Amino acid sequence: MSTKRNTFRHRTLPYLLIAPQLAVTLVFFMWPAAQAVIQSFEQEDAFGLSTTWVGFQNYQTLFADPEYLNALKVTVVFTLGVTAVSLGLALLLALAVDRMVKSATVYTTLLVWPYAVAPAVSGVMWWFMFNPTIGIFPYLLHMVGYDWNHGLHGTDAMILVILAASWNQISYNFLFFVAGLQSIPASLREAAAIDGAGPAKRFWTITLPLLSPTTFFLLVVNFVYAMFNTFATIHATTQGGPAGSTNILVYKVFNDGFIGLNLGSSSAQSVVLLFIVIALTVVQFAWVERRVQY
């Protein structure tokens, strides 16, 4: 790991400088995470008075639990939905902005601010717009004969949370796609045009392949976002319902642990999530390494 060739010589100062960060890390990250791992192998009795070591029993119970398996399935659908919607729309908008010369900055300003809106806030706004009694979308859908009710229909609820969660993430994806498009040399597209490729062909054969590093990076980031940063969206809207149809993993771990106080199961769920984050982080950093060579 690189440092300066020349460094300051001081016995205590570096430790003092790094101490606050390490203290917070150890007390609020390492220690609790270690606790979660240990507790995932333990079981508390009904009164919380004693704990016993149960090995992998919590995990076995977890993966035999239809509710957990449902939550896994729901998470996959939700994550893919959010990633597809927010990446797709963002790419479309970025391609459009990339054609603009004068108005690009204005459009960009008008498109980036949803990043600043809290997921809980956007959740409440979408919840309001889709309110089955007075919301505008159910009203419009009713006119075409669809009876929207996210309080009763699982699919409606899923569509609602995917829209709310995607709405926040579009700005982020948009900015990175715009940066990615700008880094493709204009000369390449000009060369393709001289070679007789029309706009559509240029997009599929030049732009999209050259944009693939950005796309891959955003794919990972969006997976992380949909899986871990959307707790607020769910909690502020459907609360996992109806009937567990929007019960994603992070919501379930909160609900089982913090509300249901099922320590062993909640810890095992935490450890599963931990493995997912580690996997995604490894993929992301492997990509960074590759990009350096690229």
Add this chain to the structure above:
Amino acid sequence: MAAITLESVGKTYAGGVTAVHAIDLAIADGEFLVLVGPSGCGKSTLLRMIAGLETISSGAVKIGNRVVNQVEPAERDIAMVFQNYALYPHMSVRENLAYGLKNRGVPKDEIARRVAEAAKILEIGGFLDRKPRALSGGQRQRVAMGRAIVREPAAFLFDEPLSNLDAKLRVQMRGEIKQLQARLGTTSIYVTHDQLEAMTLAHRLVVLNGGRIEQVGTPLEVYRKPASTFVAAFIGSPAMNLLQAEVSGGRVRLGGASLPAPGAADGKVTLGLRPEDLQRTRPGAEGALLMNVAYVEELGAQRLVHGTVGGQSVVCAQPVESDLGDTLTLTADPAAVHLFDAASGKRLG
């Protein structure tokens, strides 16, 4: 101002690589000493050990009468000019000059006086309130010098200060550094890989190679009596011709040609001839070198003729008006004949 003494100063890195081997050197008060050599010869490391930016593995560095091995750079009473100038980008020129003085607790009016004086000497008074990024390369160079001057240190240390400038500016600044040093009389150590810079600036120059001293001397001594083939090839432009030859009977022989080599023992040698010392002589002259001309470079003031003598590459400098054929008949003064041991490369005689 002070003399600087190096007593078997060496540097070995943690990995076991030795960059500088026990170097002894005495730099007189007010002297302008140039450390010259190719990259990786240890010249910068040596300078940085004197500055205190690099720890000293062995030996002692003395500034004045004080051993400074364990002394912080700021306490060594030196000033340094860096290759990339290392001006603080967020401070104005004035603040850049004043920063070191302020840290030392020099009173405000004294700082102002010294900054004004340095500004006058270096003619940078016009842009004292500008930021470094608003300055040209030459102006930045002057500010870097100014930062050294205001300190009124015992010694200036220059680490390739001109290599970021274009060729024309480099010549101009070279002249200014020389005059400035003469005027201030401050002991100066100057590191460069450019032999011309070394020749023109130095009172004495030190040729370094592989962390060892090859030769110490005035520019003329080094030019006239290079101590080794390394120095011979390094100092002087175009570089000295080095040819495989043999000595027998007081003459150095090369193919059919021979030149006087008074006092040299018989055996294989490396013969050194500077291109500018090779003169034409009449065809058929006894012992003359016959050079097959390959091509000619016109330099304006002279022309460089490239070719071979007995199959070995040779360059010679000729007047522009000269009339060249396919072969040149060349000879050299006995005083211009350099002989080096074929194995060690050390100068003979």
Add this chain to the structure above:
Amino acid sequence: MVENRRFLNLLAHLVLILGVAFVAFPVYIALIASTHGQNDFLSGLIPLLPGHDTIRNYSAMMTQGLASSGAPPLWLMLGNSLIMALSISIGKIAISIISAFAIVYFRFPGRMIAFWLIFVTLMLPVEVRILPTYKVVAELGMLNTYAGLTVPLIASATATFLFRQVFLTIPEELMEAARIDGAGPMKFFWDILLPLSRTNIAALFVILFIYGWNQYLWPLLVTTGTDHYTIVLGIKRMADIADQQPEWNFIMATVVLAMVPPVLVVIFMQRLFVKGLIETEK
């Protein structure tokens, strides 16, 4: 672009206008709703044009809050959000910049371990350690305190790596020149490093301010009483009640106020915002 096709340009404008409409519509609806009286939400369709109760709604929320949900006046929650956003962003920047300084400019035993400990926090979001972290905070007596709201969030691998990257690009000779100029490590830090990192700090601040303002799960865990509610959390509390008692006008006034500060930060510091966003993902 290579050729100027009229049709494609029009299409691009159309796509962008629809895109802007898509992102703006929910906010428009919220703004309109916040200008109406309570009776407009009983049945039928939510209002689509401005109403007349703007001042009444906002002043009621600011000074009294939503009594039926037990939420405090908004100014209190806005204040809490501001304290939280500022403490988190300043705290993260402060502890990250000094740890990056230690890692880059010093060589000390344990340096690699420290680096990896900080790195690993990337892989430990709150979600994977909810209960044990809650317990630690509870045992330290930090529940329902500003310290509890902020301190556990201020460790930051991302910010540390960002500053490390910034420091690595600062020429080595600046530090050497400063040493010759008599500056010790802390003087070098204040006089040279900090001013040179100014724009990076500002860009990071924008991102972290938004991050801090929008926190949800953590305040949900550590606040037990309403006095430490942040505005984002408060909305949720009100919305829970709203499904039975439609006071959407008040809720949407809160939604608008919760959005305004971070959105303004993004709009007015867009350049820094984009820089911060892109740098923190490197």
